[in-house]
Amino acid sequence: MAAESNTHRHGGQPLYDFQRLGIPPRPVIDFSVNVNPLGPPPEVTEAWNGWRHDIHSYPSPDGAGVLRFYQKRFGLAMDSVLAGNGSTELIYLAPRALDLKTAAVAAPSFHDYSRSILLNGGQILEFPDLENNGEGWEKKAIKILPQIDALFIGNPNNPTGQLISAEGILAMAERFPDKFFLVDEAFIQFVENRCRYSLLHPDRLRSNIVVFHSLTKFYALAGLRLGAAISHPETIARLRKHKEPWSVSLPAERSAEVLATCETYEEKTCTLINKERQAMAKFALQSPLMEALPPTANFILARWTATSDLDNLLCALLTRGLYIRDARNFCGLTGNWFRFAILGEKENELLRRAFLQLEKEVR
Ligand SMILES: Cc1ncc(COP(=O)(O)O)c(C=O)c1O
Numbered sequence: 001m002a003a004e005s006n007t008h009r010h011g012g013q014p015l016y017d018f019q020r021l022g023i024p025p026r027p028v029i030d031f032s033v034n035v036n037p038l039g040p041p042p043e044v045t046e047a048w049n050g051w052r053h054d055i056h057s058y059p060s061p062d063g064a065g066v067l068r069f070y071q072k073r074f075g076l077a078m079d080s081v082l083a084g085n086g087s088t089e090l091i092y093l094a095p096r097a098l099d100l101k102t103a104a105v106a107a108p109s110f111h112d113y114s115r116s117i118l119l120n121g122g123q124i125l126e127f128p129d130l131e132n133n134g135e136g137w138e139k140k141a142i143k144i145l146p147q148i149d150a151l152f153i154g155n156p157n158n159p160t161g162q163l164i165s166a167e168g169i170l171a172m173a174e175r176f177p178d179k180f181f182l183v184d185e186a187f188i189q190f191v192e193n194r195c196r197y198s199l200l201h202p203d204r205l206r207s208n209i210v211v212f213h214s215l216t217k218f219y220a221l222a223g224l225r226l227g228a229a230i231s232h233p234e235t236i237a238r239l240r241k242h243k244e245p246w247s248v249s250l251p252a253e254r255s256a257e258v259l260a261t262c263e264t265y266e267e268k269t270c271t272l273i274n275k276e277r278q279a280m281a282k283f284a285l286q287s288p289l290m291e292a293l294p295p296t297a298n299f300i301l302a303r304w305t306a307t308s309d310l311d312n313l314l315c316a317l318l319t320r321g322l323y324i325r326d327a328r329n330f331c332g333l334t335g336n337w338f339r340f341a342i343l344g345e346k347e348n349e350l351l352r353r354a355f356l357q358l359e360k361e362v363r
Contacts, residue, residue, distance in 0.1 A: 010111075011339075014323040021311060023318050029347050031340040032325035034158070034187065034299045036220040037347065038272065041265040044221070044255045051254050061245035065253030066228055069215075072260035074200045079233040082240055083256075085247040087186055087214040087227030088112060090239070094210055094229065095120040095150075097242035098180055103150040107332025108159055110184065113152040114331070122149075128332055130160060130293075137164050141172055150180035155197055156187050159327055159339045161296040163197050166204060173209050181206075186214035186227075187297040189266070190273050200230060207232040210239070217298075218269065219259055224252045273298050276342045283352050289313075289359060298342045301327065303335055306362045310336035313358070320354050 011032035018025040039045075059065075063083025070076040084090040091112055094100065101122040105113045106129035114124045125148055127140055141151060156163045173181050188198045195201075199211045215226035226248065229239055248256075277295050284292035284300050292302035304310045310328060313336075317324055327337040342348065 011325045014318070017314060017323070017326065018318060021315050021318065023315065026321055028318065028321050028323040029343070029350065030323050031343060031347075031351060032323050033222070034217055034297070034341045035222055036218055036269055036273075036298070037341075037343040038220065038265065038269055040220045041259065041262040043258050043262050043265070044219075047254070047258055048251065051251050055250055057250060059246055059248055059250040059253050062240070062243075063248030063253050063256070066215075066226060066248055066256040069256040069260045070200075070213075070228060070230065075202050076200065076205075076230060077202065077233070080202070080205055080230060080236055082229045082236050082243060083248045083253070084227050084229065084243075085249075085252075086216055086225040087184070087212040087229075089225075089247055090227060090229040091182075091184070091212055092116045092119070093239060093242060094180075094182055094212075095122060097239045098150070098210075098235075100149045100180060102148045103152055103182070104144045104148045105152045106154065106157060106160075106162075108157075108327070108330035108337075109152065109154045109332075110158050110186075111330070113154075113182070113184070117150075126331060129157075129162065130332065131162060137162075138168060138172070142175075145172075145176045145179050148179065150182055153181060153183045155183050155185055156191055156297045158184075158187065159299065159301040159325075159330060159333075159337075160293055161299065161301065163191065163296050166195075166197055166199055169199065169209065170204065170206065173206050177208055179208060181209045182212070183209060184212045186212065186217055187299075188213070189218040190270075190297040192270075192274055192296075205230065205232045207235045210235060215256060215259060218266075219262070221252075221255060224249075224255060226252050226256055272344070273342060276345060276348050280342050280348055280352075283355070287355055287359075289355060289362070295342070299339055300342065301337060301339045303337050305336070306358070308336075310338060312362075313338065316358055316361070317351075317354055320350075322351055322354055 066083030067078040289306040290302040325339040
């Protein structure tokens with residue numbers, strides 16, 4: 001069982017690394033946070049000014065604009081959705097509301113899964129899972145499930161990119177009806193053939209599966225904080241009993257409603273990310289400087305193999321104004337692991353060029 005860690009750092013903190021490595025700070029292209037490189041949908045930014053006169057008012061207590069987004073975009077009934085201040089709020093709510101005291105998490109995976117259980121006085125069972133091909137998941141799950149209340153599944157998993165089929169999760173939930181399956185689909189809209197994996201569908205709701213979905217990554221609204229938990233209405237009612245009112249702000253719920261009209265932006269994003277993911281994967285998988293896992297979403301996990309210290313890479317990139325995620329603080333990643341987002345064509349080209357220059361320098 002893992003010890004609690006409150007000192008965990010997320011991505012997006014270049015100043016920390018500039019200071020730690022003794023490099024004078026400068027503006028960076030941030031590959032450490034996996035947010036849509038197109039920026040927020042223009043439909044949202046254009047409507048934004050019109051809402052400024054309304055901020056003296058309370059938003060709806062339950063973030064009704066977010067519920068309407070899921071109804072329009074995914075055909076989900078409003079009683080099967082709970083809106084939150086980012087999916088993080090709901091990841092922390094679930095263990096409290098569902099009284100989950102023991103949960104299993106893959107190592108590596110998103111740190112806040114473990115923390116949400118530990119802060120609820122529970123315990124975490126970590127199991128090593130560094131593959132990203134989904135094979136072997138079933139066997140591991142069957143072995144672990146009798147010992148726990150809940151299993152966290154990042155789908156795709158951050159940072160490995162591992163994907164589990166929706167069919168596989170549904171079958172496991174049926175086989176273990178008294179266990180909870182906490183499925184995080186924060187990055188699912190970046191995945192090709194999303195429907196093979198996603199449970200965001202009215203026919204795929206089960207009372208022992210809670211899906212966490214984020215609107216901050218795919219729609220580049222990280223500062224606005226928007227997300228949801230999706231489940232069978234019975235489970236949503238249990239979660240709602242423990243939920244604070246008004247955690248979705250008025251501009252956030254207005255934005256969510258606008259997102260339901262952003263089909264062109266969604267298509268543009270998928271076209272860009274699919275193309276860039278291919279190019280970056282080809283580069284990373286062939287690079288003599290790293291061992292990379294094949295990506296499935298908008299980020300790549302790799303192990304730096306060119307020198308014995310990842311700081312050499314972080315320094316070389318920071319001095320070129322490029323910032324990647326030091327992944328050494330993920331549980332289960334021993335060694336020089338790093339993660340980088342797939343951004344726009346120009347930014348990705350700059351990162352590739354920096355790696356090519358480094359090939360010459362470390363020779
Ligand atoms: C895998 C994963 N899930 C959930 C979140 C939380 O996203 P948000 O609270 O912005 O919806 C993050 C944020 O980095 C993440 O990486």
